[in-house]
Amino acid sequence: MAKTRPGKRDLDSFTIKGSNKVVRAGDCVLLRPPENGKAPYVARVEKIEADTRNNHKVKVRWYYRPEESLGGRRQFHGSKELFLSDHYDVQSAHTIEGKCVVHSFKNYTKLESVGLEDYFCRFEYKATTGAFVPDRVAVYCKCEMPYNPDDLMIQCEGCRDWFHPACLGMTIEQAKLLDLFVCTDCGSPDVNKPQGASTASPIPSVKTEAKRLKKDAA
Numbered sequence: 379m380a381k382t383r384p385g386k387r388d389l390d391s392f393t394i395k396g397s398n399k400v401v402r403a404g405d406c407v408l409l410r411p412p413e414n415g416k417a418p419y420v421a422r423v424e425k426i427e428a429d430t431r432n433n434h435k436v437k438v439r440w441y442y443r444p445e446e447s448l449g450g451r452r453q454f455h456g457s458k459e460l461f462l463s464d465h466y467d468v469q470s471a472h473t474i475e476g477k478c479v480v481h482s483f484k485n486y487t488k489l490e491s492v493g494l495e496d497y498f499c500r501f502e503y504k505a506t507t508g509a510f511v512p513d514r515v516a517v518y519c520k521c522e523m524p525y526n527p528d529d530l531m532i533q534c535e536g537c538r539d540w541f542h543p544a545c546l547g548m549t550i551e552q553a554k555l556l557d558l559f560v561c562t563d564c565g566s567p568d569v570n571k572p573q574g575a576s577t578a579s580p581i582p583s584v585k586t587e588a589k590r591l592k593k594d595a596a
């Protein structure tokens with residue numbers, strides 16, 4: 379009669395030690411970095427297994443932080459930005475110290491407030507070549523940069539493009555005081571005068587809806 383040896387078992391979930399947080403496949407998790415004081419690693423759990431000694435292992439797909447990518451951190455990368463890499467690993471479940479949420483870019487820009495556990499991802503990243511998917515994104519402002527959700531931008535009432543106050547020679551405080559903004563390209567005479575106004579007042583209605591404002595309407 380054949381005896382079955384206990385082998386690897388797939389598990390549906392496990393609970394993070396010392397917490398009541400349950401991790402399942404598909405969840406995003408924070409893993410303890412090998413060096414103290416470094417930011418935790420972030421990964422998506424693909425699979426959970428127990429080996430013959432009942433050690434829990436997780437198959438993870440790593441998220442890279444911009445500074446871990448070959449091109450490094452760029453000005454338009456947000457502080458909570460991550461790239462979903464094609465780099466997979468098996469890790470001991472013990473190294474998982476918490477859960478987090480990796481939002482789509484669109485959902486992230488709609489968050490009322492960004493918590494410690496909130497991140498966003500708009501690019502996939504090929505760890506070996508340093509390539510990004512998609513390899514192009516919409517750019518804004520005179521500086522032609524992709525949107526960094528950490529930076530306040532103001533929208534032109536004319537062309538609907540978005541601008542960094544600094545690129546317009548303004549401070550953020552000055553930009554916040556604007557009721558309405560029209561860029562120099564759109565600001566030709568007669569076009570932007572409010573009805574009935576006798577002066578060429580450049581600024582009636584606010585568009586400093588700031589960093590969380592969705593830009594895809596532009």
Ligand SMILES: [Zn+2]
Pocket residue numbers: 518519520521522523541542545
């Ligand atoms: Zn700019």
Ligand SMILES: [Zn+2]
Pocket residue numbers: 534535536537538539560561562563564565
């Ligand atoms: Zn304009």
